[in-house]
Amino acid sequence: MAYNRSDVSDANIQRKLTGTWVVDMTHDVRGTNIIHSDGHFEAQVSGIPDCANITTEGTLFAKNGILIETVTKFSPTNTSVPFVLHGHIIRLDDNELVVNWDNVPNRTVTTSRKVER
Numbered sequence: 001m002a003y004n005r006s007d008v009s010d011a012n013i014q015r016k017l018t019g020t021w022v023v024d025m026t027h028d029v030r031g032t033n034i035i036h037s038d039g040h041f042e043a044q045v046s047g048i049p050d051c052a053n054i055t056t057e058g059t060l061f062a063k064n065g066i067l068i069e070t071v072t073k074f075s076p077t078n079t080s081v082p083f084v085l086h087g088h089i090i091r092l093d094d095n096e097l098v099v100n101w102d103n104v105p106n107r108t109v110t111t112s113r114k115v116e117r
Contacts, residue, residue: 008092013062014039016092020116033112035060041069058082065089067099 015037023031028047035041039061045054057073067087074081087099090109097112 008065010062010065013065013067013089013092016094017060017062017097018117019114021097021112022115023110023112031110031112 017035018037019035021033021035023033025031025045029045030047031043031045033041033043039059041056041058041060043056048054052075055073055075056071058069058071060067060069062068067085067089069085069087070082071085072082074083084103086102088102090098090100092098095114097110097114099110099112101108101110
């Protein structure tokens, strides 16, 4: 089912975001994002060859149907925080979230699956 912004309020988007989401990036690289009902999140990327796990924290809110992710902690020490990412929801249901992130190099599209509510 395709996402139709006119059918979904920001509050409903926020409710659907709450839970644990997993994105399988490449080979053994996996991201896990735990989003709480208040918008706070903790995320971890693991499986990057020759690299420690990357951890992030911040908030993720829907505003006018757009996801706004504010990262307040980011484990690589050479990255300044806070920084903000904006994502356009392509699809969102109880099991899948597909987002096109605007200010990520090459406008990255991520597909996450919900593994815990």
